[in-house]
Amino acid sequence: MIKIKGKDAAKKEVLKLENLTIRFGGLTAVDSFNGYLNKGELIGLIGPNGAGKTTIFNMITGIYKPTFGTITFNGINITGIKPQITTHLGIARTFQNIRLFSEMSVLENVMTAEHSWLQNYKAKKILHAHNPSEFPKPHWKPWFWSAVLKTPDYLKVERKMKSYAHDLLKEVGLDKYAHLKASALPYGPQRKLEIARALATKPSLLLLDEPAAGMNGQETQELLEFIENIREKFSLTILLIEHDMKFVMKICERIYVLDYGKIIAHGVPKEIQSDKKVIEAYLGDESYV
């Protein structure tokens, strides 16, 4: 009985980071980070500049290979897997400084992310090896030739991509901009588009790197509702980095506080607010919170 319960609990754990450490030369950017994310949670990762937050994101998505430690995603060890494959497995991210394909239209930006639908053979193979009963054996298809020759098979996928992209844009309220260049959008919609683009890869875990950076109070409030909204609709698990304390305290269920690459506190927002170490290292003045 207990064993089954344990198994169930392990299944619900979407992401698990164990002893995650990375060194750049002599600098230890992240030092034995331990953390977990359960399905459907919204977790905050905070800390002063240079604490190693984005480095953790880069390790989860596979841009950096950790010096040691393991990253487990849905029970699969993904430590050191290439970034494109982590995306195909279901981890999507946004960037601190917006990185849209600015010369392409809003619609094309979303459709570019949907290109991963054609490219996920390796990821499917990993999933099949992990759990053959749930994930059927994938079949490799020569999508490149289909795309050049415009076979009916490909055109079907292309239509699907287009309609899904339109749906996504409608969902985030950008459908009226669909044919505009991405660089022509105002700042707030650009942030939203970046999230929509990440959603187009059909992720189960979304990593948001400072989504509220550069936004005013009202925009932040809108973003907050927006994130809650997509989390529900797409049944996402979200990990976010943020500097805006009000935002983090309002939205996050648990918070990890990082300083000089080490966890200095972990808990629900209330605990973090009253944690002496955190106030000292990061928040500085008590009245700020």
Next chain:
Amino acid sequence: MKRISFKLNFVLTTLFVIGTGFFLLWVSNSFGGYWDRIITLMGIYGIMAVSYTLVNGVTGIFSLGHAGFIAIGAYTAALLTLPIQQKAMSFFIEPLIWPLNSIQMGFLPATIIGGLVAAFAAFLVGYPSLRVTGDYFAIATFGFAEIIRIVIQNSYNITNGSLGLKSIPPYTTIWWAWGWLLVTVIVIGSLKFSSYGRALRAMSEDTVAARAMGIDVFKHQLISFVVSGFFAGIGGALYAHWLTTIDPRPTSLGIMLTFFVLIMIVIGGLGSISGAVLGAIFFAFFAQWLRIVESPMNFFGINIPGIPGMSMLIFAIIFILIMLFRRKGIMGKDELSWQYIYNYFSKKAGDQD
């Protein structure tokens, strides 16, 4: 803004292609050999430029190795179509090695094999070179193209070394050149306007974001490089059968050719297929037209002797002026589509109101 439907677009494009065909027929019948040759060259340059713009424009990686692949295509196809007796005559320093000295085949299979060999060479060059980016990639591909040229120059028993190949049958007609150009434009256009094309354009803007969106950047760059190499080889094969004599001097199939094609795609607009074709037509025309400045002339009573290389100087000035005043070239990143023309004229009509 009205959007032109797919059906209308298809009909207009088909009519345009047929119209171009009749125009070429008329030109080759009524103007004779000289213009026929120039227009054939326009088609060949077009193939080279369109394949080059796929790498340098659409994918956004700066390669300087295009002439290497053109040379491989040219030599492969020429060696396959040369009559056997001609081969025995040309290779007097060292005889040609076995399988090649007893093969002679038609133009079409030779061209395709030339393209395939060039594509394979592009794979071999691209696989190591694509690990570096930016200027380093340009230098690496430049180096590889030069290696290809020097290997050709020194393999006497395959390429006849610095003597080159002579008396290649002049198979390239206006129809071969423009027919292959049509194939090139259709294939590369189809690639550009597909999911893969979006991935390539995304990579050209931001590789980090593209990777985060699940695009295998290295693989896609390699695909684009190999496709480009294939059509460069086709272009080279046609070029060899247009020139009828090829040799490995840097000015014929070396770095000069890469720069010519680079000029074409920059004039046309980096990343635009129709721009590349327009750039090639422009270049082929002006390169011939500017021959006047190299011949002796009488200018208001002053006799000016012919200055060799003057046309290149003028091209350099044109190039600098483009860089200064119209950086995006003729087309920018846009394509010359019916929608583009419609928008252009409806905007003009709108201005007059």
